[in-house]
Every structure is written in structure tokens, then in C-alpha cells.
Amino acid sequence: GNSVTQMEGPVTLSEEAFLTINCTYTATGYPSLFWYVQYPGEGLQLLLKATKADDKGSNKGFEATYRKETTSFHLEKGSVQVSDSAVYFCALRGTGGFKTIFGAGTRLFVKA
Amino acid sequence: ETGVTQSPTHLIKTRGQQVTLRCSSQSGHNTVSWYQQALGQGPQFIFQYYREEENGRGNFPPRFSGLQFPNYSSELNVNALELDDSALYLCASSLGLAGGGGNEQFFGPGTRLTVL
Numbered sequence: 411g412n413s414v415t416q417m418e419g420p421v422t423l424s425e426e427a428f429l430t431i432n433c434t435y436t437a438t439g440y441p442s443l444f445w446y447v448q449y450p451g452e453g454l455q456l457l458l459k460a461t462k463a464d465d466k467g468s469n470k471g472f473e474a475t476y477r478k479e480t481t482s483f484h485l486e487k488g489s490v491q492v493s494d495s496a497v498y499f500c501a502l503r504g505t506g507g508f509k510t511i512f513g514a515g516t517r518l519f520v521k522a
Numbered sequence: 523e524t525g526v527t528q529s530p531t532h533l534i535k536t537r538g539q540q541v542t543l544r545c546s547s548q549s550g551h552n553t554v555s556w557y558q559q560a561l562g563q564g565p566q567f568i569f570q571y572y573r574e575e576e577n578g579r580g581n582f583p584p585r586f587s588g589l590q591f592p593n594y595s596s597e598l599n600v601n602a603l604e605l606d607d608s609a610l611y612l613c614a615s616s617l618g619l620a621g622g623g624g625n626e627q628f629f630g631p632g633t634r635l636t637v638l
């Protein structure tokens with residue numbers, strides 16, 4: 411079945427450091443891929459998405475590229491801020507699927 | 523335009539009891555999905571409702587049931603509560619079926635259920 415694997419956290423970075431959170435997936439066909447962010451005490455917010463191979467999703471300085479050859483969708487940001495501290499979830503929805511499958515989440519701490 | 527709202531925010535129940543959680547979808551959205559997020563885990567899909575009909579279900583037992591109303595709001599009912607049902611329950615709404623593409627789901631803040 412479809413699944414998502416993302417790097418375990420927590421990830422601790424200093425402000426202005428470069429961020430990478432790895433995400434790989436298993437799915438048949440061409441799923442849509444997503445990154446969601448969850449701030450403390452809140453629900454999930456869609457951060458970015460990509461719906462076909464080689465698409466790059468971007469938002470608020472975050473980027474991720476849909477790589478079908480490596481079945482990956484790694485999240486990157488060139489310079490993190492303290493306000494980026496949150497839990498990040500990689501997710502997919504299969505072709506014609508009705509459910510979104512989430513990874514276990516990666517907690518990011520950014521120190522001033 | 524109001525976002526997705528859920529009630530109550532927090533709830534404490536004892537084992538064996540029944541609980542009803544409520545969700546109001548974003549204005550204009552006709553599809554609601556429910557997810558269970560255990561502590562430290564990613565959300566797990568419970569089921570989805572489209573135009574008042576269940577049209578997809580995850581790996582959850584029948585004691586998890588739902589309803590969608592003509593105004594597209596929704597309820598999640600859980601009978602015979604177990605300790606492992608303690609989790610954050612998230613509701614997400616979308617316009618059209620959340621499948622086969624990038625139809626965006628908008629999540630509510632969740633209901634934190636504790637079963638003692």
C-alpha cells in the first residue's frame with residue numbers, strides 16, 4: 411500500500427541555518443504530494459504541494475521538488491527563523507484516492 | 523469566509539462511554555474528512571463524507587461512525603471508548619472529492635479527546 415517515510419526528529423537548528431527534512435514515499439501511479447505544518451496547539455496547515463513529477467512547490471521560503479525517480483519530496487529552506495519551529499508532515503494522496511496518508515512528522519526547533 | 527471549526531476543544535471521557543465530535547466545514551465545501559492523530563504520530567484517515575454519504579473509510583472499526591448534514595457540517599461518533607482512542611481528532615473540508623489531484627483540504631484545530 412501507499413506509505414510515507416520522513417526523517418525522525420527533533421531537528422534543532424540555529425536561526426538562519428539551512429533546513430532539509432527528508433521525505434520518501436511508496437505509491438503506485440502518480441500521487442499528489444504535500445507538506446503540512448502544525449504549530450503548537452493548532453491543526454494542520456498546508457505549506458506546499460506538487461501534483462506531478464518535477465513540479466516544485468514553494469511557499470514562505472520553503473521548497474520541495476517532486477522527484478519520481480527517487481520517490482522523494484524533501485523539504486528545504488535556505489534560512490530558518492525561530493517562528494518556523496513546528497512539526498512538519500509529509501503526505502501523499504494517491505491517484506483517484508480519497509484519503510491523505512501522512513508521515514510521522516518531524517519536529518523542528520529553531521534557536522535564536 | 524470562515525474556516526473549519528470543531529467542537530469541543532477538549533473532552534474527557536471514561537472507558538466504555540460514547541462521544542460525539544462536531545465539525546463545521548469551510549463555507550462552500552461539500553466534502554469532510556476525519557483523521558485521528560495520536561500523540562507524536564501523523565494523522566490517520568478515518569473516513570470521508572461527500573454530499574452526506576460516506577465514500578471512503580480507513581482501517582477503523584465500526585464503532586467509529588459519522589454523519590454529514592445538508593449544510594455539510596459533520597459529526598464523528600465513537601462508541602465503547604477505549605484508552606487507545608485518546609488522540610487529537612482532526613476534521614478537514616474540501617471542495618469536491620479530496621482525491622485524484624491536488625484538491626486542497628483545510629484542517630480545523632482539532633478536538634483533544636482523553637479517555638480515562
